Structures are given as C-alpha cells and as structure tokens.
Amino acid sequence: MKPIISPMDDVEELYQEILLDHYRNPRNKQPCHAFLLRAHQSNLLCGDEIVLGIELAQDSIGKIAFEGHGCSISQASASMLTEAVSGMTKTQALDLIEKVRHLTHGDACEEDLGDVMALKGVSKFPVRVKCALLPWMALKDALFQKNARPP
Numbered sequence: 001m002k003p004i005i006s007p008m009d010d011v012e013e014l015y016q017e018i019l020l021d022h023y024r025n026p027r028n029k030q031p032c033h034a035f036l037l038r039a040h041q042s043n044l045l046c047g048d049e050i051v052l053g054i055e056l057a058q059d060s061i062g063k064i065a066f067e068g069h070g071c072s073i074s075q076a077s078a079s080m081l082t083e084a085v086s087g088m089t090k091t092q093a094l095d096l097i098e099k100v101r102h103l104t105h106g107d108a109c110e111e112d113l114g115d116v117m118a119l120k121g122v123s124k125f126p127v128r129v130k131c132a133l134l135p136w137m138a139l140k141d142a143l144f145q146k147n148a149r150p151p
C-alpha cells in the first residue's frame, strides 16, 4: 500500500526545511553593539537569548542584525525576521509583528508572508510559541527606543 501524503504534510515538510535552513545558515547574524537601536529578549524556559539591532533610515529599517543563541526555532525566527522586515517602514514592521503573533497562535493567514509562514508550525506546540516570538518582541522594543544612545 502506498503511503497517503496529504497536501498538509507537504506544507509541513516545507516549513521544517525553511526553519532548518535559517537555523543552519542564519541571515544577518553579527555583533549588534554598534547599533543605536537595539533590544534584548530572553526566554528562561528554553535558554534562548536574542539581541536585535536596527538602524532607521528616515522611517524605514535600513540595517538590521541579530545575535544570540538558543533553540532552533528562536534562532531561525530571528534570521527570518531580519530578512522580512529589512526596508520596511516602522508601521509595516509593527503590522508584520502582529501578523506573526496571530500566525503562531494558529490563526488563519490569507497573505503569503514568505519564509515567515514556516513559523505557523509552532502553533501546535504552545511552549514553542514564545521561542518563535522572542525576536519579534525584541524588534518591537528596538523600534520604540527612538532616542536610544550607546551606554
């Protein structure tokens, strides 16, 4: 008997591959101390640490980087985030953060958010939702540090 593969299984396999690719080859991972706008978030449950640094050019995200360590979900999510929000305005970025929050809680998403869609998989594992959202919370913090200066 042939195995029955539903379209859902294909999608989940693709999500897994996207997550692993970002975890193994993180995009924009570099020291963030030189960024004026940066934020740190940690997840004690899992030992995840994320520092996110951004530079605004006018009202758009001109440069973005992250550093950190932790589980594959948190690190892959940070890598996806840096690609997804690069060049976005602050409003667009905040809008995407909300969409990702809904996505990881299992809400339907009609829009194609690119690689970020792979985070939908964590909605089945409530303890991993915080891992996935960690870098997005750091981005929100960094965006609101309008007047941040280096220490």
Ligand code: ZN
Pocket (backbone or CB within 6 Å): 043, 046, 047, 048, 070, 071, 072, 073, 074, 131
């Ligand atoms: Zn984690």
